[in-house]
Amino acid sequence: MITLKNTTKTYEINKNNSVTALDNITINIKEGELVVLKGVSGSGKSTILSLIAALTKPTIGEVIVNEKRVSKLPDNFASDYRQQDIGFIFQKYNLIPTLSVQDNILLPLVPTNPDEVEAKAKLDRVMEQFNIAHKKDTMVRSLSGGEQQRVAIARAHINDPKIIIADEPTANLDEKLSLDFIEILRGLKDSGKTIVVATHDPLFFNLDIVDRVIEVQGGKIL
Amino acid sequence: MILAPEVLAILILNSIFLLFSLVAFVLSVRIFIKWDMSATTQEQYGLEKQSFLAATIIKYIFAIKLPLFLFFVFTLDKISTLLTGAMCGAGVVDATDYGSYLLILKLMNLYLFGFWLTLHYLDIKSPNLPYTRLKFEFFIVAFLFLLVEIVLEGVMFGSIDIDKMVSCCGTLYSSSSTSAISGIFSIDTTVMLTLFYGNFLFMVIFYMMRYQYLFAISNLAFIVVALISLIQFFGTYIYELPTHHCPFCFLQSDYYFVGYLIYSLLFLGTFYGMRVGVVKMLDEDRGKGFKLSMIFNGVYVVLVTAYPIFYFIRNGVWL
Amino acid sequence: MKNNLNLYLIEFAINALLRAKSKNIFILVVFTLLTALLTAVFLITGSIKHELQSTVDALPQITVQKIKAGRHYDIDTSVADEILTIAGVSEAVPRVWGYYYFENAGVNFSVVGIEQYEAQYKDSFAKLVEKFDFEELSSQSSMVVGRGVKEVMSSSYYKEYFNFIKPDGSLKKVTVAGVFDGDTELESNDMILMSKEDVREIFDMQEGKATDIVVKVPNPEEVTTVASKIKLMYPDTRVISSTDLKISYQNIFDYKSGVFLALFVVALFTFFMIIYDKASGLSSEEKREIGILKAIGWRVDDILKEKFYESFILSFLAYLFGILSAFGFVYLLQAPLLREIFVGYSQLKTSFELPFVFEIQTLFLVFFLSVPIYIAATIIPSWRAATLEVDEVIR
Ligand SMILES: Nc1ncnc2c1ncn2[C@@H]1O[C@H](COP(=O)(O)OP(=O)(O)OP(=O)(O)O)[C@@H](O)[C@H]1O
Numbered sequence: 001m002i003t004l005k006n007t008t009k010t011y012e013i014n015k016n017n018s019v020t021a022l023d024n025i026t027i028n029i030k031e032g033e034l035v036v037l038k039g040v041s042g043s044g045k046s047t048i049l050s051l052i053a054a055l056t057k058p059t060i061g062e063v064i065v066n067e068k069r070v071s072k073l074p075d076n077f078a079s080d081y082r083q084q085d086i087g088f089i090f091q092k093y094n095l096i097p098t099l100s101v102q103d104n105i106l107l108p109l110v111p112t113n114p115d116e117v118e119a120k121a122k123l124d125r126v127m128e129q130f131n132i133a134h135k136k137d138t139m140v141r142s143l144s145g146g147e148q149q150r151v152a153i154a155r156a157h158i159n160d161p162k163i164i165i166a167d168e169p170t171a172n173l174d175e176k177l178s179l180d181f182i183e184i185l186r187g188l189k190d191s192g193k194t195i196v197v198a199t200h201d202p203l204f205f206n207l208d209i210v211d212r213v214i215e216v217q218g219g220k221i222l
Numbered sequence: 223m224i225l226a227p228e229v230l231a232i233l234i235l236n237s238i239f240l241l242f243s244l245v246a247f248v249l250s251v252r253i254f255i256k257w258d259m260s261a262t263t264q265e266q267y268g269l270e271k272q273s274f275l276a277a278t279i280i281k282y283i284f285a286i287k288l289p290l291f292l293f294f295v296f297t298l299d300k301i302s303t304l305l306t307g308a309m310c311g312a313g314v315v316d317a318t319d320y321g322s323y324l325l326i327l328k329l330m331n332l333y334l335f336g337f338w339l340t341l342h343y344l345d346i347k348s349p350n351l352p353y354t355r356l357k358f359e360f361f362i363v364a365f366l367f368l369l370v371e372i373v374l375e376g377v378m379f380g381s382i383d384i385d386k387m388v389s390c391c392g393t394l395y396s397s398s399s400t401s402a403i404s405g406i407f408s409i410d411t412t413v414m415l416t417l418f419y420g421n422f423l424f425m426v427i428f429y430m431m432r433y434q435y436l437f438a439i440s441n442l443a444f445i446v447v448a449l450i451s452l453i454q455f456f457g458t459y460i461y462e463l464p465t466h467h468c469p470f471c472f473l474q475s476d477y478y479f480v481g482y483l484i485y486s487l488l489f490l491g492t493f494y495g496m497r498v499g500v501v502k503m504l505d506e507d508r509g510k511g512f513k514l515s516m517i518f519n520g521v522y523v524v525l526v527t528a529y530p531i532f533y534f535i536r537n538g539v540w541l
Numbered sequence: 542m543k544n545n546l547n548l549y550l551i552e553f554a555i556n557a558l559l560r561a562k563s564k565n566i567f568i569l570v571v572f573t574l575l576t577a578l579l580t581a582v583f584l585i586t587g588s589i590k591h592e593l594q595s596t597v598d599a600l601p602q603i604t605v606q607k608i609k610a611g612r613h614y615d616i617d618t619s620v621a622d623e624i625l626t627i628a629g630v631s632e633a634v635p636r637v638w639g640y641y642y643f644e645n646a647g648v649n650f651s652v653v654g655i656e657q658y659e660a661q662y663k664d665s666f667a668k669l670v671e672k673f674d675f676e677e678l679s680s681q682s683s684m685v686v687g688r689g690v691k692e693v694m695s696s697s698y699y700k701e702y703f704n705f706i707k708p709d710g711s712l713k714k715v716t717v718a719g720v721f722d723g724d725t726e727l728e729s730n731d732m733i734l735m736s737k738e739d740v741r742e743i744f745d746m747q748e749g750k751a752t753d754i755v756v757k758v759p760n761p762e763e764v765t766t767v768a769s770k771i772k773l774m775y776p777d778t779r780v781i782s783s784t785d786l787k788i789s790y791q792n793i794f795d796y797k798s799g800v801f802l803a804l805f806v807v808a809l810f811t812f813f814m815i816i817y818d819k820a821s822g823l824s825s826e827e828k829r830e831i832g833i834l835k836a837i838g839w840r841v842d843d844i845l846k847e848k849f850y851e852s853f854i855l856s857f858l859a860y861l862f863g864i865l866s867a868f869g870f871v872y873l874l875q876a877p878l879l880r881e882i883f884v885g886y887s888q889l890k891t892s893f894e895l896p897f898v899f900e901i902q903t904l905f906l907v908f909f910l911s912v913p914i915y916i917a918a919t920i921i922p923s924w925r926a927a928t929l930e931v932d933e934v935i936r
C-alpha cells in the first residue's frame with residue numbers, strides 16, 4: 001500500500017551545506033499494517049512521514065501510495081491526496097490555537113464547501129469517537145495536552161482516511177494518557193486502518209498490535 | 223487630452239494591468255521554455271509555484287476587465303457630452319483614428335482571456351497538468367494583444383481633441399455615409415433577417431446533435447450576423463425611428479440602458495458557444511458550455527425580436 | 542457542480558480578519574479615509590457642476606461680446622437691434638454690468654444694470670422690477686443688493702449707502718434701497734442691481750454702449766445656426782452659446798478633479814506599498830497557520846481564495862464606509878475645508894449650500910479606484926503565503 005523506493009532526501013541549508021536526512025531507503029507497508037518507526041532524534045523518522053504524506057518531495061527516488069506516485073503530484077493534487085487519504089497527527093498537534101475545537105476539526109472540510117448536515121454528522125461522529133464533544137466550543141489554546149491531541153486525532157479522522165500517520169504521539173503525554181492513546185490506536189487498527197507511527201517511546205516496541213518495528217539510524221534503515 | 227476622472231481611473235487600472243501582466247508574461251516565457259512535467263528538479267517545482275502566480279494575475283486582470291469594459295463604454299458615453307457634435311459613444315469612438323480598433327481589440331481580448339481561463343481550468347483538473355505549457359504559450363500571445371490595447375487606449379484618450387467638431391452617430395451610421403459601415407445598408411433586410419434567424423436555427427440544430435465544432439463556428443458567425451442585423455434592423459425598432467441605426471445610443475438612460483443587456487447576452491452566448499469548440503480541440507468531451515450558450519443566445523434572439531413585434535402590435539405597421 | 546459560495550471559507554476569512562484585529566483596523570481606517578476623500582471630491586464637483594449647469598440653463602442661449610485687440614470691449618447697443626432681425630431670435634438685450642472690487646473686504650461684487658421698461662433676460666430680475674421701480678431708483682441714485690452683499694457692506698459700516706470709487710478716482714454715493722434673495726445663492730451673494738445709467742457712471746462707460754448683448758432663441762435646435770450668423774455679421778465679436786459654456790464648465794471641473802486625482806494616485810501608491818508591506822511581512826505564526834492548512838489538505842488555490850476573500854471583504858467594507866462618510870461629510874456637514882478648493886477663495890461664494898446630486902456612476906468610479914487596487918496589492922503576498930514549503934513551516 002505504501003512504498004518508498006530508493007528514496008533519498010537532502011535538505012539544502014545553503015549553497016555549500018546540505019543535510020542528507022534519508023539515504024537511499026526502501027520501505028514497504030501493507031494495507032492494515034501498524035508499523036512503528038523507531039530511532040533517535042534526528043535519525044529521519046519525521047522525514048519519512050512527510051514523504052508519505054506528500055508534504056515534501058524526495059530528492060531521488062519515489063513514493064507510491066495506493067498505486068499513486070505521490071512524490072510527483074503537483075501541489076494542488078498533493079493537497080487533495082492529504083485531504084482524502086491521509087490523517088496526520090502531528091508531533092506538535094498543529095492546531096490553530098485561536099479557533100474553537102469544532103472549528104479546528106472542521107478545517108479539512110472547509111475548502112470542499114461541504115453540505116451543512118453532512119459536515120455536522122461527520123463532526124459529531126469524530127468528536128464522539130475521540131471523546132472531545134463536551135469541549136466543542138472551547139478555544140483550543142485553553143485545552144490540556146491530552147485534549148489537544150484528541151482534537152488533532154479527531155481532525156485527522158474527519159474524512160475517514162485509510163492511512164493514519166502519527167509523529168511522536170506520546171512525547172508530550174504522561175503514562176496514563178499514553179496508554180489511552182494506545183487504546184485509541186488499537187481501535188483504529190481494528191477498523192482496518194494502515195498506521196505508521198514514528199516514536200522513540202519504548203512503550204510501543206513490544207505491543208501486540210504492532211506488526212513491525214523499523215529502526216532508522218542516520219537516515220538509513222537497519 | 224481629456225482629464226475626466228473616469229478616463230484617469232481607466233488609465234490607472236491600465237497601468238496596474240501593465241505592471242502585473244508584465245510579471246505574468248515573464249513567468250509565462252520562463253514556464254514555456256523550461257516546463258518539464260517529468261523532471262523532479264527544484265527548478266521544475268519552482269516553476270509549478272510560479273504558474274500559480276501567473277494564473278492568479280491573469281484571473282485578476284480578467285475579473286476586473288470584464289466590468290471595466292462596461293465602464294469603458296459608459297465613459298465613452300459620458301465624454302461624448304464634452305465633444306461638440308457627439309451625441310453618444312459613437313462620436314467619441316470616431317473622434318480619433320484608433321477608436322474603432324480599440325473597441326474591437328477590447329472585445330477580442332475579453333474572448334481571449336475567457337478562452338485562457340477555459341484552458342486553465344481544463345489544465346488544473348488533471349494531475350499531469352497537460353496544458354500548462356500550452357496555456358502559457360497562449361498567454362504570451364494574449365499579452366501582446368493586451369499590450370497593444372493598453373497603449374492604444376492611452377493614445378486614444380490622449381489624442382481626443384475637445385475643441386474639434388466630431389460626427390454624431392446620425393451621420394456615422396447612415397446609408398449615405400462613406401465609411402465601411404455603410405456597406406451594411408446595401409444588404410437587403412429580408413436577406414439579413416433570413417441570415418440571422420437561419421444562423422440561429424443552425425445553432426439550435428448543432429446543439430441538439432452535439433456537433434461541437436459546427437456549434438462553435440455558428441457562434442462565431444453569429445457575432446457578425448447579430449451585430450450587423452442589430453445596426454441595420456433591430457436597432458431602429460429600439461429607437462422607433464427608421465433612420466436611426468446607432469449601436470451606441472441605446473446604451474443611454476433614454477433606452478433604459480438596454481444596450482448593456484443586449485451586448486452582455488451576445489457576448490456570453492457566443493463566448494460559451496465558441497468555448498465548446500476550444501474544449502473539443504483539446505480532445506476533452508465536456509459539453510458544459512452548450513447549454514449556457516444556448517440560453518444566452520436564445521434570450522438575445524427573443525429580446526431583439528420582441529422590439530419589432532411589440533412595435534407592430536402597438537402601431538399595426540412595420541417601420 | 543457546486544457553484545454556490547463557500548460560506549465556510551468566507552467565515553474562516555472573516556475570522557482570520559478578526560484575529561489580526563489591530564493590523565486590519567489600521568488598514569480599514571486608512572483605506573476608508575482615502576475612499577471618503579475621493580468620493581467627497583467627486584460629490585462636491587458633481588454638486589457644483591449641477592449648480593453651475595442650472596445657472597447656465599437660466600442664462601440666455603447666446604451672449605455676444607465685442608473683442609478688440611484680443612480683449613473684451615464695450616459693444617454698441619445698436620448691434621442688439623440688428624441681431625433682432627435674424628430669424629429665430631425672440632429677444633436681444635444689451636447688458637450693462639461689471640465686477641466691482643471692494644478692497645476693504647477683499648471681495649468682488651457683480652454690479653448689474655437694469656432698465657425698468659425693457660425685456661428682462663432673467664426671471665429673477667423680472668420679479669425685482671415688479672417690486673422696485675428702477676426709474677425711481679435711478680433718479681435717487683440708489684440700488685438693490687443681494688443678502689450677502691448687504692452683510693459685507695454692513696461689516697464695513699456701510700449701512701445706508703455705499704461709496705463706489707470711479708475709474709477717475711472720484712466717489713459715487715449710492716444708497717441702499719432694498720435687499721433681495723436670488724434664485725440661486727451664488728446669485729444673491731454677490732449681486733448689486735441699479736439702473737443702467739448708474740452702472741455706466743461707476744464703470745465709466747459711454748452712453749449707447751453695453752458690456753455685452755444677450756440673445757434669446759426659443760428653439761434650442763437653432764441656437765448654433767443663429768450663433769454662426771451673428772459671428773458672420775460681426776466678425777469682431779465673440780459669440781458664446783450656453784452649450785459651449787456647459788462644456789467648458791464640465792471641462793474645468795473635470796480638470797480640477799483630474800488634478801486632484803493625480804495627487805490621489807500618489808497617496809494611493811503609498812498605500813499600495815503599505816499594504817504590500819503589511820501583507821508580505823508574514824509572522825511566523827501566520828506562516829505556521831498556512832502550513833497547517835496546507836498539511837491538512839487545503840490547496841494553493843484554496844489559500845489564495847481565502848486571502849482574496851479577506852482582502853475583498855476588507856476593501857469593500859472600506860469602500861462602503863468611505864462612500865457613506867463622504868455623503869455625510871459633503872451633504873450634512875457641507876464639506877468644510879475641502880470645498881474651498883473647488884468653489885474658489887472668494888469669501889462671498891462660500892456660503893452657498895451644496896445641492897444633493899446623486900449619480901450612480903460616482904459609485905462605480907470610486908469602486909474601480911479602490912477595491913481592485915487594494916486587491917492588486919495583495920496578490921503577490923498572498924501567492925507567497927500560499928506556496929510556502931509546508932514541511933518547513935510546520936516543523
Ligand atoms: N527543513 C529542514 N531543513 C534542514 N534540515 C532539516 C529540515 N528538516 C529536517 N532536517 C534535518 O534532517 C534530519 C532528519 O530530521 P527528522 O526531523 O526527520 O528527524 P527525526 O527522526 O524526526 O527527529 P526527532 O525525533 O527529533 O523528531 C535532521 O538532521 C534534521 O536536522
Ligand SMILES: [Mg+2]
Pocket residue numbers: 045046047091167168
Ligand atoms: Mg521528528
